[in-house]
Amino acid sequence: MRFIASGLAKNYYCLLWFCLFSIIDSKAQVSENDSLLHVYKTAIHDSTKINALHSLAIFYYETHADSTLYYAKAALLIAEKNKDLPGQARSLQIMGVAFDYKGNLDSCLHYLGESLKIYESLKLPEKQAHVISDIGVAWYYSGNYELAIRNQLKALEFRKQVGNKKYISNSMNNIGVAYRAKKDYTAAINFFRQSLALKEEAGDNQGILNTTMNIGSLYQSRQVYDSAFYFAEKGLQIAKKLNAKKDIASCLANMGDALLNMNRVPEAEKLLKQAEEMAIPLNHTQCLITVYHGMGNIRTKQGNLQEAIYYYQKGLDLSAANGRKELMLNFTDKLAETYKALRSYDKALRFRDSSTAISGGLLNAENLRQINEMTAVYQFNEKEKLIILLNAEKNVAASMAGRRKKERNYFIVAAIGFLGIAGFAYKAYAANRKKKEELNRKNIVIQKSLAEKEVLMKEIHHRVKNNLQVVSSLLSLQSNYIKDEQALDAVNESRNRVQSMALIHQNLYQEDNLTGIDVQDYISKLSDNLFASYNIRPGEIKLLKEIEQLNLDVDIVVPIGLILNELISNSLKYAFPGNTSDKMIKVVLKDINGTLLLAVYDNGKGLPVNISAAGNDSFGFKMIDAFLKKLNGTIRRYNEDGARTEIEIPDYKKEII
Numbered sequence: 001m002r003f004i005a006s007g008l009a010k011n012y013y014c015l016l017w018f019c020l021f022s023i024i025d026s027k028a029q030v031s032e033n034d035s036l037l038h039v040y041k042t043a044i045h046d047s048t049k050i051n052a053l054h055s056l057a058i059f060y061y062e063t064h065a066d067s068t069l070y071y072a073k074a075a076l077l078i079a080e081k082n083k084d085l086p087g088q089a090r091s092l093q094i095m096g097v098a099f100d101y102k103g104n105l106d107s108c109l110h111y112l113g114e115s116l117k118i119y120e121s122l123k124l125p126e127k128q129a130h131v132i133s134d135i136g137v138a139w140y141y142s143g144n145y146e147l148a149i150r151n152q153l154k155a156l157e158f159r160k161q162v163g164n165k166k167y168i169s170n171s172m173n174n175i176g177v178a179y180r181a182k183k184d185y186t187a188a189i190n191f192f193r194q195s196l197a198l199k200e201e202a203g204d205n206q207g208i209l210n211t212t213m214n215i216g217s218l219y220q221s222r223q224v225y226d227s228a229f230y231f232a233e234k235g236l237q238i239a240k241k242l243n244a245k246k247d248i249a250s251c252l253a254n255m256g257d258a259l260l261n262m263n264r265v266p267e268a269e270k271l272l273k274q275a276e277e278m279a280i281p282l283n284h285t286q287c288l289i290t291v292y293h294g295m296g297n298i299r300t301k302q303g304n305l306q307e308a309i310y311y312y313q314k315g316l317d318l319s320a321a322n323g324r325k326e327l328m329l330n331f332t333d334k335l336a337e338t339y340k341a342l343r344s345y346d347k348a349l350r351f352r353d354s355s356t357a358i359s360g361g362l363l364n365a366e367n368l369r370q371i372n373e374m375t376a377v378y379q380f381n382e383k384e385k386l387i388i389l390l391n392a393e394k395n396v397a398a399s400m401a402g403r404r405k406k407e408r409n410y411f412i413v414a415a416i417g418f419l420g421i422a423g424f425a426y427k428a429y430a431a432n433r434k435k436k437e438e439l440n441r442k443n444i445v446i447q448k449s450l451a452e453k454e455v456l457m458k459e460i461h462h463r464v465k466n467n468l469q470v471v472s473s474l475l476s477l478q479s480n481y482i483k484d485e486q487a488l489d490a491v492n493e494s495r496n497r498v499q500s501m502a503l504i505h506q507n508l509y510q511e512d513n514l515t516g517i518d519v520q521d522y523i524s525k526l527s528d529n530l531f532a533s534y535n536i537r538p539g540e541i542k543l544l545k546e547i548e549q550l551n552l553d554v555d556i557v558v559p560i561g562l563i564l565n566e567l568i569s570n571s572l573k574y575a576f577p578g579n580t581s582d583k584m585i586k587v588v589l590k591d592i593n594g595t596l597l598l599a600v601y602d603n604g605k606g607l608p609v610n611i612s613a614a615g616n617d618s619f620g621f622k623m624i625d626a627f628l629k630k631l632n633g634t635i636r637r638y639n640e641d642g643a644r645t646e647i648e649i650p651d652y653k654k655e656i657i
Contacts, residue, residue: 050075050087057094061101068098086127089118093131100138108138126167129158133171140178148178166207169198173211180214185222189215209238209247216254229258246287249278253290260294269298289318289327296334305338312338329358403431516551519560519589523547526561527568527587534572541576541583548590556652559627560589560598566620567600567645575604575643596649603642 036059040052053075060067072094079087096112099105112135119127136151156171172195179188192215199207216231236251256271272294279287292315299308316331336351406427527543552560568585576583588599628635633649 046078046082047084047087050078050084050091053078054090054094057098061097065098065101068101069095072098085118085122086124089115089122089127089131092118093134096131096138097134100134100141105138105142109135112138125158126162126164129155129162129167129171132158133174136174136178140174140181145178145182149175149182152178165198165202166204169195169202169204169207169211172198173207173214176211176214176218180218180221183221185218188218192218205238205242206244209235209242209244212238213247213250213254216251220254220258223261225258225261229255229262232258245278246282246284249275249282249284249287250290252278253287253294257290257294260297265298265301268294272298285318285322289315289324292318293327293330293334296338300334300338305342309335309338325358329355332358403435406431517554517557519550519552519557520545520547522557522561523564523587523589526564530565530568530572534569536572541572541585544584544586546586546588546590550589550591552652556596556631556649559631563598563624563627563647564600566624570620571600571602571604571643575602577605580604594650596652598647598649599645601642601644605642606639607637607643 036052036056040049040056043049043052053071057068057071057075060071072091076088076091076095078084079091092111092115096108096110096115099108099111112131116128116131116135119131132151133155136148136155139145139151140148152171152175156168156175159167159171172191176188176191176195179185179191192211196208196211196215199211212231212235216228216235219225219228219231232251232254236248236255239247239251252271252275256268256275259265259268259271272291275287276291276295278284279291292311296308296311296315299305299311312331312334316328316335319325319327319331332351332355336348336355339345339348339351523545527545531541531543564587568587571585575585582603584603586599586601588597588601590597624635627633628647628649631649631652633647636646638644
């Protein structure tokens with residue numbers, strides 16, 4: 001059984017230790033391997049052979065997964081010959097984990113699933129929990145955090161039934177790590193704290209250290225540096241008691257990083273140098289990356305840019321050697337900024353181009369991970385529904401077969417006399433009642449399927465919203481490189497349009513009604529985003545809203561949102577030249593006798609005298625005209641104490657709250 005390790009190098013092995021320790025450790029491993037082989041070859045009982053083969057298989061987990069598979073398969077053959085179900089289940093579980101180490105998710109899930117079936121038939125909840133936890137770990141390392149959490153929560157339920165606090169705390173730690181990967185820091189810290197409390201109660205010092213470091217790492221990600229320092233310091237005290245040298249180095253580096261972010265530079269530099277001295281002989285890569293990043297930042301603060309470049313380059317080389325692209329992105333950005341400060345523009349440009357390439361690769365990888373996760377979750381839900389349906393059909397078939405058998409027996413008994421007939425009638429009544437109960441159970445299954453579809457719809461809206469926000473972020477990033485003012489305006493306007501659509505899917509994801517939008521809330525958020533986009537200071541322009549409480553269909557909210565985006569943007573850009581006071585924009589949306597009135601007024605300089613009632617030839621007004629044709633709407637534009645635009649949409653899709 002495995003546990004998701006801390007992000008602070010819990011899975012790394014020390015290649016260079018003190019020479020004596022390396023020799024002793026190597027000899028100990030060879031001795032253990034030879035001893036297990038001797039037990040297997042000399043054992044009389046098959047159960048002893050199976051246990052020895054399992055131990056040999058686990059011995060090679062992380063160093064040689066093919067050897068793990070070889071010994072586990074040998075154990076499986078002996079267990080099958082002896083009809084030893086627990087031995088078969090354990091062998092299959094070990095094979096599943098070995099395929100996970102090899103990166104073969106499909107084979108991993110197959111063998112773990114076969115192991116789980118056997119443990120379920122034997123009614124062994126603790127063993128079931130271990131296998132389900134392994135499935136959760138496999139999903140985690142494949143990047144599917146949603147299914148990792150689901151399986152870890154299921155394993156936690158079984159472990160709570162058994163009552164083993166050690167395994168309960170490990171499940172909570174695993175769930176916290178998965179939530180942290182999803183950037184759901186509130187849920188992550190909740191599970192980390194529960195795990196820590198149980199480990200402290202049990203006196204599990206190594207477990208306390210792991211979870212304490214996880215909590216510190218979480219606070220570092222959230223930029224709560226005083227809490228990050230507190231937990232790193234607490235972890236250091238525990239690591240010193242355990243003489244865990246790698247963990248000591250990691251804690252020192254994390255403390256130094258937290259102090260640096262709190263601008264306590266001399267203290268930070270001292271701790272980072274201590275961490276570096278410990279990490280180099282241990283070949284502790286992750287710790288050294290943290291040290292070099294911190295030392296580079298310190299030298300930058302001190303104005304020693306050449307030495308800062310030295311540390312940033314070392315950090316970049318280590319990150320590249322270990323395939324850590326997110327860290328490579330950080331170091332290339334730092335090098336680009338530093339070379340720019342030194343006026344070495346050719347090198348700055350080279351690192352900036354490298355940063356852009358890495359950033360694009362990370363974005364594509366994250367999009368692919370999200371798509372794969374959504375697909376796997378959908379397939380998982382469909383599989384669960386199919387299992388429920390097949391079980392229901394199996395129960396109905398069994399019920400019908402039983403009824404036919406009873407009816408045959410009743411017919412034979414009926415020949416005996418009236419008592420047989422009476423008995424037949426009674427049992428027929430019982431069978432009918434059972435059928436009704438079965439139908440009720442199927443109705444429950446159908447209702448559950450509908451609820452799951454609603455959850456899936458929410459997940460889809462959530463993904464669409466995320467993808468639209470990715471597009472908005474890309475447009476924002478692109479705008480940093482555009483010098484032409486007209487092109488920059490076009491990109492920013494496109495970003496606002498994308499954001500208006502993302503808000504709709506955000507509302508759909510957060511509300512119980514998956515087809516209707518609360519326009520009061522939506523228009524408020526849309527207006528706030530536009531004011532922020534055009535850098536309007538609070539109080540500079542007064543926004544009045546006369547919006548009726550309506551719940552509108554998503555098919556009409558999308559064009560309304562884009563139309564409002566254009567009209568409000570035009571008022572913000574053109575209505576108020578100079579430093580005029582008492583600026584005002586008013587948005588109106590209400591139902592008048594079944595017709596939807598949408599209006600935007602401002603008290604600015606008004607419309608140009610040569611503009612038509614329908615607008616002008618700009619892309620924005622062409623888009624408005626296209627939407628109005630689709631909605632059978634009409635538009636009227638005129639001047640009256642400023643510019644006024646009124647749109648009427650008859651027979652719109654609505655739902656009055």
